[in-house]
Amino acid sequence: MSSGLAPTLIPNPVAMWHGAIENISPHASPCRYLTPAQWAKMREAALDFCDRFGAEAQRHGWTDRQLFGVHPEHGTLRVDYCGALMVAGDRVHAVDADRIVFERTAARRDKQGQEWGPPIWEFRAKRG
Template sequence: MLLPERASNPLPPEAAEWRNAFGALRPTSPPCRYVSAGTWANIHESCVDFIERFGAEAVRLGWTAPLLFGVHPKHGTLRVDWCGVMMIGGRKALAIEADRILFGNLTGYRNLPGVPVGTPVWDFAARR
């Protein structure tokens, strides 16, 4: 399990793309309907923090943009069953493992049978 530390190495290309894509999303303008500005600001901040602290490790462990930052391609965050681990709750990650991300007393899992995979939130926002 990787504990929170700022990455001292440059981000790998995939994580750098996540950072650039999230940087283009305004923290004050929710990309999905039904997400309040305050909730989106928290999600945005936690995602940026995750990319900076855990982005390199997430890539190494095989996490993808849809698994982390995905939303339903048509309904956005309204369909939480399609949302990536980082798109729910707006909490900062405390640790990352191969199959889960820990948020204190909450855990977000990947690779659960039957769970659909969404499109990255920045792709959703671009189609709006």
């Protein structure tokens, strides 16, 4: 009989990100001051990001807060606490170690003193 260790399931962060975003309705904004139309665009871009770039971002060490964070009280209204994907709702074109590249701009995570709020799915849970 083998005395090997039993396999351990390691959570897949990308699948968790995708599932958490997917579980928020595209028709009901999770944040006050974020219109349902803005949220639908942001949600779609976030799901697209997970599908196309999620694994690469995870390999580079991007966290749920750095990608999907919002201010703990004011949601997306305080963009200084928002993760890269919770600002404009634009689709991502590339992922680097320290930046997420959009068509016309980029979001960086190496800004000294930067703080990110909880992921939007945790914010929604607190509010709803």
